Amino acid sequence: xxxxxxxxxxxxxxxxxxxxxxxxxxxxxxxxxxxxxxxxxxxxxxxxxxxxxxxxxxxxxxxxxxxxxxxxxxxxxxxxxxxxxxxxxxxxxxxxxxxxxxxxxxxxxxxxxxxxxxxxxxxxxxxxxxxxxxxxxxxxxxxxxxxxxxxxxxxxxxxxxxxxxxxxxxxxxxxxxxxxxxxxxxxxxxxxxxxxxxxxxxxxxxxxxxxxxxxxxxxxxxxxxxxxxxxxxxxxxxxxxxxxxxxxxxxxxxxxxxxxxxxxxxxxxxxxxxxxxxxxxxxxxxxxxxxxxxxxxxxxxxxxxxxxxxxxxxxxxxxxxxxxxxxxxxxxxxxxxxxxxx
Amino acid sequence: xxxxxxxxxxxxxxxxxxxxxxxxxxxxxxxxxxxxxxxxxxxxxxxxxxxxxxxxxxxxxxxxxxxxxxxxxxxxxxxxxxxxxxxxxxxxxxxxxxxxxxxxxxxxxxxxxxxxxxxxxxxxxxxxxxxxxxxxxxxxxxxxxxxxxxxxxxxxxxxxxxxxxxxxxxxxxxxxxxxxxxxxxxxxxxxxxxxxxxxxxxxx
Numbered sequence: 001x002x003x004x005x006x007x008x009x010x011x012x013x014x015x016x017x018x019x020x021x022x023x024x025x026x027x028x029x030x031x032x033x034x035x036x037x038x039x040x041x042x043x044x045x046x047x048x049x050x051x052x053x054x055x056x057x058x059x060x061x062x063x064x065x066x067x068x069x070x071x072x073x074x075x076x077x078x079x080x081x082x083x084x085x086x087x088x089x090x091x092x093x094x095x096x097x098x099x100x101x102x103x104x105x106x107x108x109x110x111x112x113x114x115x116x117x118x119x120x121x122x123x124x125x126x127x128x129x130x131x132x133x134x135x136x137x138x139x140x141x142x143x144x145x146x147x148x149x150x151x152x153x154x155x156x157x158x159x160x161x162x163x164x165x166x167x168x169x170x171x172x173x174x175x176x177x178x179x180x181x182x183x184x185x186x187x188x189x190x191x192x193x194x195x196x197x198x199x200x201x202x203x204x205x206x207x208x209x210x211x212x213x214x215x216x217x218x219x220x221x222x223x224x225x226x227x228x229x230x231x232x233x234x235x236x237x238x239x240x241x242x243x244x245x246x247x248x249x250x251x252x253x254x255x256x257x258x259x260x261x262x263x264x265x266x267x268x269x270x271x272x273x274x275x276x277x278x279x280x281x282x283x284x285x286x287x288x289x290x291x292x293x294x295x296x297x298x299x300x301x302x303x304x305x306x307x308x309x310x311x312x313x314x315x316x317x318x319x320x321x322x323x324x325x326x327x328x329x330x331x332x333x334x335x336x337x338x339x340x341x342x
Numbered sequence: 343x344x345x346x347x348x349x350x351x352x353x354x355x356x357x358x359x360x361x362x363x364x365x366x367x368x369x370x371x372x373x374x375x376x377x378x379x380x381x382x383x384x385x386x387x388x389x390x391x392x393x394x395x396x397x398x399x400x401x402x403x404x405x406x407x408x409x410x411x412x413x414x415x416x417x418x419x420x421x422x423x424x425x426x427x428x429x430x431x432x433x434x435x436x437x438x439x440x441x442x443x444x445x446x447x448x449x450x451x452x453x454x455x456x457x458x459x460x461x462x463x464x465x466x467x468x469x470x471x472x473x474x475x476x477x478x479x480x481x482x483x484x485x486x487x488x489x490x491x492x493x494x495x496x497x498x499x500x501x502x503x504x505x506x507x508x509x510x511x512x513x514x515x516x517x518x519x520x521x522x523x524x525x526x527x528x529x530x531x532x533x534x535x536x537x538x539x540x541x542x543x544x545x546x
Contacts, residue, residue, distance in 0.1 A: 008518075050535065056376065057376050
């Protein structure tokens with residue numbers, strides 16, 4: 001051991017914290033190095049002399065400490081008690097019986113909620129019918145019998161048909177029992193589907209016949225667009241149903257009318273008449289329907305179909321707000337020779 | 343203070359206390375109250391403050407018993423708590439300075455005994471008898487004049503008999519730094535005591 005190593009070990013040697021081997025090496029170095037021996041001797045003498053007097057603690061210190069500790073034990077062990085409470089609660093929560101009870105309670109609560117929700121919507125005694133679309137609807141009043149007498153309405157003449165179109169159909173006409181349009185008034189989509197599709201006809205003519213609105217001007221320019229042909233009796237059957245349709249929403253009708261006008265602007269009046277008539281039929285009794293009918297009349301006159309134009313304008317004569325316009329257009333029509341396009 | 347082989351160690355007693363044995367804590371109090379009180383008293387120089395800090399130290403030990411790790415030494419943990427409490431007390435006192443334990447108190451009959459002498463129970467201890475009153479007063483004065491960081495190391499080593507490793511844990515400094523502080527403290531005391539005959543005898 002050299003002096004540097006001794007310097008680093010001197011305090012450990014002074015307080016006896018060195019292992020035996022190192023301590024023996026230190027002693028050998030001290031025996032051979034007077035400088036280090038003097039240094040170590042001075043520190044050891046100081047340690048022998050520098051003994052601080054021990055002060056005995058006050059006699060009641062232990063009792064005082066333990067009383068304070070007792071107070072702290074009563075007041076403080078919150079953390080320990082909380083930990084024990086958490087431990088007990090956790091052990092109970094992890095038991096399978098607790099889990100099963102929780103599941104049972106959840107099921108019970110869900111059942112109660114579902115039952116209460118159903119009873120609040122409709123009383124159990126309330127009469128209810130379900131339409132094809134599945135929307136619950138109040139039962140139809142039994143005082144509105146379905147009429148079997150009016151369902152097979154005779155084919156209407158063009159004028160009569162247009163007059164029917166001209167009526168504001170606030171109340172749907174009765175529909176025939178046993179016919180596809182026998183649905184209650186709430187079943188509008190179903191009724192409309194039947195009105196659009198050609199119904200099966202017992203006669204072979206049915207394959208050639210089409211519903212009234214499909215017989216329109218496109219097939220026979222001379223024919224009135226709405227008038228059914230004699231062979232279209234089945235189509236005539238569907239007319240009341242078509243008229244029974246509820247007016248569509250103004251947005252849809254407006255869009256259809258705009259589309260018809262766009263068709264007229266792009267492909268001409270001949271192609272657009274059918275669209276106008278369709279809009280007029282579907283939204284009969286509404287301003288949009290009257291507009292469509294007027295546009296259809298204008299188109300008929302434009303292509304030279306004065307008869308068709310006249311029929312439509314005559315229908316508009318029954319409408320107060322369109323009466324004057326229709327009268328003017330009819331006067332113009334009278335001055336225009338038949339079959340002469342403008 | 344380490345326990346003898348026949349006695350349970352401090353850590354074993356703490357383990358028993360953590361298991362609910364209140365008597366183990368009483369044993370810890372009996373074992374450590376005296377050295378702890380001396381360390382705190384030399385630190386604060388006020389017996390009432392020292393008594394209060396010792397009580398609070400054991401209360402903190404109790405409150406934090408669940409967080410005590412068996413791997414650490416109980417004494418270093420307890421002295422660290424006491425040291426921090428002493429620092430708090432000294433900080434609160436601010437500029438207020440307690441009378442030195444070794445300053446003679448003034449009485450009607452003139453200078454009386456020192457606070458340190460009155461704090462003691464009057465029993466003579468062998469080591470104190472070995473040195474004269476004069477050299478003891480010089481020693482105490484020299485200890486009081488030590489820089490704080492050297493003084494606390496000196497007190498922990500000489501009064502509480504903590505090994506350097508534990509002192510390093512208490513004061514939060516490297517062990518070599520603690521040894522250096524201890525050596526500087528001894529060299530200062532050596533300079534203060536070198537003129538006394540007792541010191542010369544001890545050199546032989």
